[in-house]
Ligand SMILES: Nc1ncnc2c1ncn2[C@@H]1O[C@H](COP(=O)(O)OP(=O)(O)OP(=O)(O)O)[C@@H](O)[C@H]1O
C-alpha cells in the first residue's frame with residue numbers, strides 16, 4: 248500500500264460566528280506520527296472535528312485535501328470511506344446497537360455492495376483486535392459506548408481504528424482517562440498500525456503517551472494555530488517546563504482562542 | 509357514519525349466525541344482550557384522542573366462508589413467513605378472517621392437558637371454561653360500545669388453558685390474517701394460566717389490502733398464583749384498517765406477566781394494554797414499540813395497576829414518528845390504596861423523524877398509597893446530531909446511521925419478543941415502516 252497525505256492549508260474554522268482555528272497549516276503523510284500539544288481551549292478539538300466534517304463547525308477559509316482530493320467537499324461518511332478516521336474526545340453512546348453490529352456495518356460501508364466482510368473473518372479480526380487491546384469480549388455485544396467507563400470508551404475508539412484501518416487518523420485525547428496499563432495497551436494498538444500506509448495526528452496533553460508512541464513531529468497549538476514545531480524532544484521540554492517559555496518566546500499573553508489582545 | 513353499518517347486524521342476523529355455529533345458549537344470550545346494549549353505551553375515551561370521526565364499522569360481514577389450507581406450503585408466502593420455518597414451528601394456529609386456515613398443535617400439549625385451540629372449537633368443546641372467562645373480569649362487555657360490539661360479533665380468536673403446575677416449554681404461536689376487508693376482524697384471545705403454570709404466546713395480526721376495514725380485538729389473560737405468562741404481539745394491519753385493541757391481564761399472587769408489543773399497524777389505531785396486579789408480589793412488565801407514518805393517527809395507552817402489596821409494575825414505550833403521523837403515548841401507573849410497598853416505573857420515549865409528525869409521551873402517576881416507590885421518565889426528541897456525526901465518521905451513510913439508531917432505539921422491545929422468527933419479522937416490518 249502506498250502512503251497517503253493529508254494536507255491542511257491556512258485553515259480557518261468558526262463556530263457560531265466566532266473564529267476558533269485561525270490559519271492552521273500541516274501536512275501528515277503515511278508513515279508519520281504527528282503530535283499536537285497545547286493548553287486547554289486552543290482549538291485542538293475544533294480542528295479535529297472540522298477536518299472530519301462536524302456539522303456545527305464552519306470552515307471559512309483554507310483547504311484540506313487527501314491525496315489531492317478536496318476533503319471539504321466530501322460528506323462526513325465520504326471522508327471516512329476515503330480513509331480518514333477521528334477518535335473523539337467524547338465518543339457518543341448509541342443505545343440498542345451493539346459494538347459488533349456497528350463495526351460490521353462500518354466495515355461494510357467501506358466495502359463495495361456484494362463484497363461484505365464474511366462473518367467469520369469479521370469475528371476473527373474482532374477477536375484479535377480485542378485481544379490486542381485487552382478488552383473483555385463482552386464489549387462486542389454491549390451497546391456502543393453505553394455505560395462504558397471513560398477508559399473503556401477510549402479503548403473502543405482504538406478498537407474501531409484497528410478494525411477500520413484508516414490511512415490517516417486523528418486521535419483526540421485518546422490517553423485521557425486511561426490508567427497506566429490501559430495506556431500501554433492502547434499505545435501498543437496504535438503502534439501496531441504504524442507503517443507506510445498509516446499516518447497519524449495525536450492530540451494530547453501528556454508526554455506519557457508519547458513515551459510509548461514516539462512522534463516524528465511535535466507541534467504546539469495556541470490561539471488556533473501551530474506556534475511551534477519540533478521533534479519528540481519538544482514534547483519532553485513541554486512536560487518539564489510547561490508552556491510559559493513558548494509564550495514568552497513568542498510574546499503571547501493569553502494562549503486561548505479569542506483571548507488574544 | 510359509524511352507527512349505520514353496524515346496525516345492519518340486528519338481533520336476527522346475529523341469532524341465526526350463532527345458531528349456525530351451534531353456539532351454547534349462554535354465548536348466544538351474551539351476544540344478543542351486548543348487541544342490544546351497544547347503542548346506548550359510550551365510545552371508549554382514550555386520553556388525548558377524540559374518536560368522534562373514527563369509523564370502527566367499515567365491515568359488511570362477520571362470517572367468512574374461508575376454508576382450511578391443507579398444507580403449510582400452500583399458505584401465502586407472506587403469511588407462512590410470519591410463523592417461520594415449518595420445521596421450527598411447534599404449535600401454531602393460523603386464522604384467516606376468523607376461520608382456521610392452518611393448525612399445528614403438538615401432541616405433548618394435549619398430553620399435559622393444555623388447551624390451545626381456536627375460538628370456535630373452544631366454544632364447542634370447552635364451553636364451561638370459556639363461559640367462565642370470556643368477556644369476564646378483565647374486559648367487560650358493557651364497558652363501552654366497542655367492547656359490547658366485540659361480544660356481539662366475535663368471530664375468531666384463540667383459547668389457551670394451562671393447568672396448574674404445567675409448564676409449556678415451546679411458544680404457542682397465532683397468526684390472525686384479515687384477508688377479506690369486508691369481514692370485520694372481531695378477534696378474541698383468552699389465556700388462562702392456572703397456578704404455578706408457565707406459558708409463552710406470540711401473535712401476529714396481519715393484512716395486505718389497503719381498503720377500508722375494521723378490527724376490534726380483545727385479549728384477556730388470567731395469570732394464576734405464581735404463574736408466568738410471556739405475551740408477544742406484532743400488530744401489522746394495513747392502512748385502511750381502523751383498529752380498536754384491548755389487551756388486559758389479571759395477575760394473582762406472585763404471578764408474572766411480560767408483554768412485548770410491536771404496534772406496527774398502518775391505519776388508525778386505538779390500543780390499550782392494562783395489567784391489574786391483583787395479588788401480593790405480582791409482577792407486570794409492558795414493553796411497547798410503535799412506528800407511525802403517513803397520516804396515521806394512533807393512541808397507545810399502557811396501564812399498570814397495583815392492587816396487591818409488594819407488586820411491581822414496569823412500562824417501557826418507545827415510539828418512532830415519521831411523516832405527518834401523530835400518536836399519543838399514555839403511560840399510566842396506578843397504585844390503589846392498600847398496595848403498600850408497591851413499586852412502579854415507566855419510561856416513554858418518542859423519536860421524531862419529521863417536523864410534521866406529532867408525538868406525545870404522557871406519563872401519569874396515580875398513587876393512592878403512601879408507602880410505595882414510583883418513577884417515570886418521558887422524552888420526545890430528534891436524533892442526536894452528535895450520534896449521527898459519530899456514526900458517519902466511521903463511514904456509515906446518513907441512511908445507514910439513522911437505520912441503526914432507530915433499530916437501536918426500538919431494540920429494548922424487539923429483543924424481548926419470545927420467538928426468533930417473530931423478532932425477525934418485526935425487524936422487517938420496522939424496516940419497511942421506517943424506510
Ligand atoms: N460548540 C461550541 N460552541 C461554542 N464555543 C465552542 C464550541 N466548541 C468549541 N468552542 C470554543 O472553542 C474554543 C476551543 O475549543 P476546543 O474544544 O477546540 O479546545 P481544545 O484545544 O480541544 O481544548 P481541550 O484541551 O480542553 O480539549 C474554546 O474556547 C471553546 O469554548
Ligand SMILES: [Mg+2]
Nearest residue numbers: 291292293336
Ligand atoms: Mg479538546
